[in-house]
Amino acid sequence: VQLVESGGGLVQPGGSLRLSCAASGFTLSKYSMTWVRQAPGKGLEWVSSIGTGGYTDYADSVKGRFTISRDNANNMIFLQMNSLKHEDTAVYYCNVAGTWGQGTQVTVSS
DSSP: OEEEOOOOOEOTOOOOOEEEEEESSSOGGOOEEEEEEOOTSEEEEEEEOOOOOOOOEEEETTTTTTTEEEEEGGGGGEEEEEEEGGGOOEEEEEEEEEEOOOOOHHHHHE
């Protein structure tokens, strides 16, 4: 069972990034999925979740800017991040059924 995040990087304020999380070892369609982030010096912060039926939920801090989606056929989870702000700088992790990926760094800086 493994999750591998990708897509992070350095972006200017107002820019966009699309994070991906590739799952292996289990059938993604059976599980809800979550993105969590950890900013420098801070604890984990829930960002967004998507249920098995496609229901989505977002933290107030990202609502209207981030979009979570899933591709069950390819065992992938995505997080489209638009209008990025300095405070979005963090390591982003995907979580499925208690399994965590290694994280991908997102840095928003001019």
